[in-house]
Amino acid sequence: MSAAQPRNARGTPTANEAAATSASAHLASDVPLLAVGDLSVRFGALQAVDRVSFAIARGHITSVIGPNGAGKSTLFNLISGAIRPDRGRVLFRGVDVTGRSPNRLLDAGLARSFQITNLFFELPVFENLRLAAQRLEPAWRALLPTQRSAHALRRAEALIARFDLAHKATDAAGSLSHGEQRRLEIAVALATQPGLLLLDEPTQGMSHGDTAQTAALIKSLAGELTILLIEHDVDLVMDLSDHVIVMHQGTKLAEGHPAAVRANPDVQAAYFGEAAVA
Amino acid sequence: MADAGAVIAAVRHSEHARHHSLTGFALAFIVLGLLFAAVAAWRGDVFFFRLATEALIFGGLALSVDVLLGYTGMLSLGQALFFGLGAYVSALVLKNVLPSFWLAMAVTLAVATLAGFVAAVISTRARGVYFALITFGLAQVVAKVVFNTPSLGASDGIIGIPVITIDLVAFDVDTANAAAFFLFCLAFVMALYFLCAYLARTPAGRVLAAIRSNEDRVPFLGYPVGLVKVLAFVLAADVAALSGALYPMLRGFVSPELLYFEVSGNAVITVIIGGMGTLIGPLYGSVLIVGLKSVIGSYTTHHLIVIGTLFVFAVIFFPQGLVGYFKPPLERRLAARRAAVRA
Numbered sequence: 001m002s003a004a005q006p007r008n009a010r011g012t013p014t015a016n017e018a019a020a021t022s023a024s025a026h027l028a029s030d031v032p033l034l035a036v037g038d039l040s041v042r043f044g045a046l047q048a049v050d051r052v053s054f055a056i057a058r059g060h061i062t063s064v065i066g067p068n069g070a071g072k073s074t075l076f077n078l079i080s081g082a083i084r085p086d087r088g089r090v091l092f093r094g095v096d097v098t099g100r101s102p103n104r105l106l107d108a109g110l111a112r113s114f115q116i117t118n119l120f121f122e123l124p125v126f127e128n129l130r131l132a133a134q135r136l137e138p139a140w141r142a143l144l145p146t147q148r149s150a151h152a153l154r155r156a157e158a159l160i161a162r163f164d165l166a167h168k169a170t171d172a173a174g175s176l177s178h179g180e181q182r183r184l185e186i187a188v189a190l191a192t193q194p195g196l197l198l199l200d201e202p203t204q205g206m207s208h209g210d211t212a213q214t215a216a217l218i219k220s221l222a223g224e225l226t227i228l229l230i231e232h233d234v235d236l237v238m239d240l241s242d243h244v245i246v247m248h249q250g251t252k253l254a255e256g257h258p259a260a261v262r263a264n265p266d267v268q269a270a271y272f273g274e275a276a277v278a
Numbered sequence: 279m280a281d282a283g284a285v286i287a288a289v290r291h292s293e294h295a296r297h298h299s300l301t302g303f304a305l306a307f308i309v310l311g312l313l314f315a316a317v318a319a320w321r322g323d324v325f326f327f328r329l330a331t332e333a334l335i336f337g338g339l340a341l342s343v344d345v346l347l348g349y350t351g352m353l354s355l356g357q358a359l360f361f362g363l364g365a366y367v368s369a370l371v372l373k374n375v376l377p378s379f380w381l382a383m384a385v386t387l388a389v390a391t392l393a394g395f396v397a398a399v400i401s402t403r404a405r406g407v408y409f410a411l412i413t414f415g416l417a418q419v420v421a422k423v424v425f426n427t428p429s430l431g432a433s434d435g436i437i438g439i440p441v442i443t444i445d446l447v448a449f450d451v452d453t454a455n456a457a458a459f460f461l462f463c464l465a466f467v468m469a470l471y472f473l474c475a476y477l478a479r480t481p482a483g484r485v486l487a488a489i490r491s492n493e494d495r496v497p498f499l500g501y502p503v504g505l506v507k508v509l510a511f512v513l514a515a516d517v518a519a520l521s522g523a524l525y526p527m528l529r530g531f532v533s534p535e536l537l538y539f540e541v542s543g544n545a546v547i548t549v550i551i552g553g554m555g556t557l558i559g560p561l562y563g564s565v566l567i568v569g570l571k572s573v574i575g576s577y578t579t580h581h582l583i584v585i586g587t588l589f590v591f592a593v594i595f596f597p598q599g600l601v602g603y604f605k606p607p608l609e610r611r612l613a614a615r616r617a618a619v620r621a
Contacts, residue, residue, distance in 0.1 A: 080498070081497075101497060101502075102497035102498045103497045103498075103499075103500050103502050103503070106497075106498065106499065106500035111498065112498060114495075118492065118494070118495045118498075119492065119495070120487075120488050120491040120492050120495065121491065121492065122490075122491045123487060123488065123491055124289070124292070126289045127289075130484075131481075131484060131499055132499045132500075134481045134484075134499075135499065135501075137481070141481065142480060142481040142482040143477075143480050143481075143482055144480060144481075145479060145480060146293075146479060146480060146481055147290065152481075153286050154286075157283070157285045157286050160285055161285070166284075166285050169289055170288060170292040188499070189498070192499060192500055
């Protein structure tokens with residue numbers, strides 16, 4: 001299935017409609033799951049993110065693209081509570097969550113993965129997932145034997161199978177191959193059962209085969225939750241996304257349907273330059 | 279999925295092999311303690327009973343260091359602060375309030391929890407070397423304050439702590455009875471061990487392992503890292519203080535030396551020689567260190583040279599420590615036996 005086809009199970013605007021309307025009209029029907037307004041942060045002399053505003057709709061895959069240094073990862077860090085913005089707001093489900101700590105954001109249902117694999121490398125693969133899934137249990141079960149948290153165990157087991165890591169369940173996460181670690185990275189974020197999943201370059205450094213497998217996995221998640229994705233691979237983005245946001249030098253250059261964004265001359269100049277000429 | 283539960287079963291199998299091998303070391307420790315007691319009682323000994331009781335008490339201190347170092351990855355260089363605090367609080371209660379074991383323990387627990395919380399709030403904001411230096415500094419400050427406080431006996435400490443009778447409902451233990459008090463301390467310290475070992479296996483305890491492995495990722499799994507570290511620190515403070523509270527019952531006095539860096543440093547050495555991250559290793563390590571100190575100390579006053587040299591060799595050749603060295607073969611045997619039973 002290509003992203004150009006409508007994904008309309010929940011009555012959200014089809015991809016074609018989204019392309020035809022402006023970004024704000026696209027979100028008019030409901031409170032957007034995530035909305036950022038005027039988000040800015042400066043590192044010394046560098047204005048890393050500069051007055052970025054956008055909103056994303058429930059059930060969609062939205063991608064953030066842009067050249068290196070465009071501020072994509074910083075934008076993620078601002079949204080996920082890793083760093084605080086100098087100005088601007090982050091609204092999650094209509095609630096102002098600006099500057100909330102990552103664990104409190106996760107309580108609200110916002111999880112993320114990392115561009116540089118960020119796992120518990122000494123712990124078994126299953127344990128990485130179980131730790132993440134434990135938050136589905138009531139807090140008092142944290143003091144009972146681990147086996148009593150059956151819901152968390154089942155969630156971890158379901159994910160380990162879905163991400164094709166069951167045969168490595170008792171191996172240390174650090175012993176996995178790069179591609180397997182990248183898959184586990186996504187699975188750990190997913191194990192917390194978030195409403196919004198931020199994926200920071202999930203296919204970073206993957207082989208072609210692994211990338212295709214991971215893309216299929218991400219696509220299969222789209223019906224279950226909302227995804228905001230940073231990705232370098234333009235073809236992958238165009239295939240996966242319902243909506244694309246283009247960052248350039250800390251600012252939002254454009255957003256819209258993948259095809260519309262690709263056709264945008266500003267975007268072509270800033271980002272697709274070589275590809276468009278070739 | 280056809281084999282739902284198969285992965286959980288495999289994980290449980292692998293966790294059991296690890297836990298059962300450590301429980302094996304714990305049971306062996308108890309058996310060795312009882313054998314020692316039988317032989318020592320038969321010989322009518324007092325000296326070795328007292329020495330072994332001291333090893334248990336300092337083993338409790340080392341256990342608390344392992345909770346922080348082996349599970350959470352926090353190197354405390356000031357754990358003597360809580361050990362000494364427990365010893366002083368216990369001494370003061372027994373001497374000035376009531377010669378009651380349970381009252382001394384209850385007051386010690388309350389004071390150590392409070393002091394542990396304050397120290398945790400100060401120290402756990404820092405990591406690594408900075409955390410180690412803050413714990414070191416806090417212990418030094420308290421040691422100097424105690425050393426200069428006349429009402430706490432200043433440099434002399436507190437002497438004349440009465441012999442007490444520990445009321446255990448079914449029977450009493452007299453702290454003057456070397457054999458009985460040794461057995462009591464064995465039970466007490468092993469109870470602390472089993473409590474820590476149990477907690478380490480719960481989801482809460484696993485968060486400590488996650489913090490040790492990769493602290494920065496833990497908040498993104500929804501855990502409040504700051505709070506978890508404070509709680510781990512308070513648990514370790516309580517274990518150290520409850521162990522320290524036994525000291526005046528054994529020796530009849532307390533002195534500021536109990537708060538000094540040598541006690542904290544020794545506890546870290548004990549953990550590493552015994553096996554970091556095993557919890558039971560520190561108890562074996564304490565028997566080894568206290569025993570060696572006494573044996574070597576009877577020949578030379580420079581026993582620290584020998585202990586230091588031993589530590590260097592142990593770290594180079596047995597970095598996993600005593601228990602860490604013998605654990606993998608035991609684990610394999612247990613796993614093989616379980617597999618044989620299943621087949």
